[in-house]
Amino acid sequence: MLLREVEYVRPSSVEEAVSLLAGHEGARPLAGGQTLLNVMKARAASPEVLVDLADLHDLRTIGFSADGLLEIGSMVTYAQLIASSEVEVARPILAEVAATIGDVQVRNRGTVGGNVCVADPTNHIPPLLVALGATFTIRGSQGERTVSAEDFFLGVYVTAVGEGELLTKVSVPPSSGAGDGFSGLTIGKHGTYIANAAATVSDDGARIALGCVAATPVRATAMEERVANGEFSEGAVRAAAEGLGGVLDPPSDVHGSADFRRHVAEVSAIRAVLQAVSRRKGPSA
Amino acid sequence: MTAPAASLGIGLEVNGEQLEMEVPARRLLVHFIRDDLGLTGTHVGCDTGNCGACTVHLDGEPVKSCMLLAVQADGAKVATVEGLAPEGELTALQRAFNEHHALQCGYCTPGMLMSATALLERNPSPSEEDVRYALQGNICRCTGYVNIVEAVLSAGNSR
Numbered sequence: 139m140l141l142r143e144v145e146y147v148r149p150s151s152v153e154e155a156v157s158l159l160a161g162h163e164g165a166r167p168l169a170g171g172q173t174l175l176n177v178m179k180a181r182a183a184s185p186e187v188l189v190d191l192a193d194l195h196d197l198r199t200i201g202f203s204a205d206g207l208l209e210i211g212s213m214v215t216y217a218q219l220i221a222s223s224e225v226e227v228a229r230p231i232l233a234e235v236a237a238t239i240g241d242v243q244v245r246n247r248g249t250v251g252g253n254v255c256v257a258d259p260t261n262h263i264p265p266l267l268v269a270l271g272a273t274f275t276i277r278g279s280q281g282e283r284t285v286s287a288e289d290f291f292l293g294v295y296v297t298a299v300g301e302g303e304l305l306t307k308v309s310v311p312p313s314s315g316a317g318d319g320f321s322g323l324t325i326g327k328h329g330t331y332i333a334n335a336a337a338t339v340s341d342d343g344a345r346i347a348l349g350c351v352a353a354t355p356v357r358a359t360a361m362e363e364r365v366a367n368g369e370f371s372e373g374a375v376r377a378a379a380e381g382l383g384g385v386l387d388p389p390s391d392v393h394g395s396a397d398f399r400r401h402v403a404e405v406s407a408i409r410a411v412l413q414a415v416s417r418r419k420g421p422s423a
Numbered sequence: 424m425t426a427p428a429a430s431l432g433i434g435l436e437v438n439g440e441q442l443e444m445e446v447p448a449r450r451l452l453v454h455f456i457r458d459d460l461g462l463t464g465t466h467v468g469c470d471t472g473n474c475g476a477c478t479v480h481l482d483g484e485p486v487k488s489c490m491l492l493a494v495q496a497d498g499a500k501v502a503t504v505e506g507l508a509p510e511g512e513l514t515a516l517q518r519a520f521n522e523h524h525a526l527q528c529g530y531c532t533p534g535m536l537m538s539a540t541a542l543l544e545r546n547p548s549p550s551e552e553d554v555r556y557a558l559q560g561n562i563c564r565c566t567g568y569v570n571i572v573e574a575v576l577s578a579g580n581s582r
Binding site: 139140141142143144145146147148149150154158162165168171172175176179187188189190192217240241242243244246247328 | 425426427429431447451471475478481489490494497541556560
């Protein structure tokens with residue numbers, strides 16, 4: 139397919155990338171391109187300049203910060219997440235979920251940064267990072283800032299990354315004995331989600347985030363409070379989820395009515411929490 | 424600092440041959456391969472990243488060449504179906520496709536071969552589940568996949 143004419147540049151440092159993004163109107167970062175190029179083919183977006191992040195090797199690493207956070211560079215691919223020993227040690231759910239995204243070819247190119255910056259409400263990673271309490275580091279010409287997952291996702295295709303800015307890394311707390319779960323219903327085996335839920339459960343309580351039911355991931359705070367009393371039997375978790383769907387206002391489309399999505403979100407939340415419970419370690423496990 | 428440009432000189436290796444070319448930034452890698460290089464074994468099936476007929480290897484990993492700009496391949500090694508075996512010869516996998524009747528119309532075959540070749544390089548003895556997982560990004564509308572999976576399994580076992 140013929141794309142609309144576009145300019146291309148491949149900077150060799152984050153500073154140069156930020157300066158190119160800030161200095162050219164209509165410039166957009168190009169990560170793995172597994173969404174952006176399709177969007178450009180459909181002419182749903184027509185960037186003037188593509189700033190290819192491929193050579194920013196600092197953004198391709200996975201490691202630990204001094205205070206023990208798992209740091210994932212924004213250009214880390216799904217394939218890298220799946221193969222990472224750091225991810226396996228600190229937060230294996232990230233690799234597990236990444237292995238269900240797209241297909242081999244897409245996982246070889248698609249990136250964590252691309253997934254979250256596209257901020258498609260049906261994407262896998264946003265609700266997961268909300269449940270895990272991740273933080274996002276954004277670089278601009280004025281310097282660096284860090285925002286929480288709740289403040290990162292602002293709307294459909296809209297994040298806290300402003301024009302002329304670049305997401306450089308996502309930091310995830312290590313599990314420290316917490317268990318993580320992810321569940322949902324897809325169109326086809328590994329297709330787009332109709333609704334999904336991510337959960338993390340520790341002795342301190344639970345964090346539950348729902349995907350596909352609103353423009354951005356939704357925290358199931360009432361359910362979190364009800365499961366926080368430390369009673370994690372299946373009956374208790376089911377009781378905690380009661381009424382969860384009723385407060386949601388999900389979209390209706392050909393794949394599912396709003397009512398169906400409410401139901402699937404509730405079931406997904408129960409399954410994600412039960413999976414998290416079964417995986418948590420610690421004195422009371 | 425490098426400046427953005429609508430047309431760029433790129434250098435890349437395709438099937439072992441080093442090339443230097445000028446390409447428009449908007450050209451997809453699949454069109455560069457087919458139209459500029461004349462390597463028409465790489466097929467355009469859907470042009471939306473769903474079907475996998477355009478699968479090539481980029482630095483040894485299978486990718487969809489319709490989901491990549493040619494300029495993104497600057498400095499990379501690209502392998503297409505034409506590069507699998509020397510002229511007039513077939514790889515064990517290609518022979519297995521023939522023996523197991525793993526193609527009917529043949530349109531998806533180049534992509535299937537590239538994905539399966541990458542799998543066998545990584546995992547020479549895959550299980551049926553491994554094969555199906557590795558070929559998830561390649562759609563075939565003729566065979567029902569059974570013979571394709573059998574061909575890949577037999578090529579794996581024969582190694």
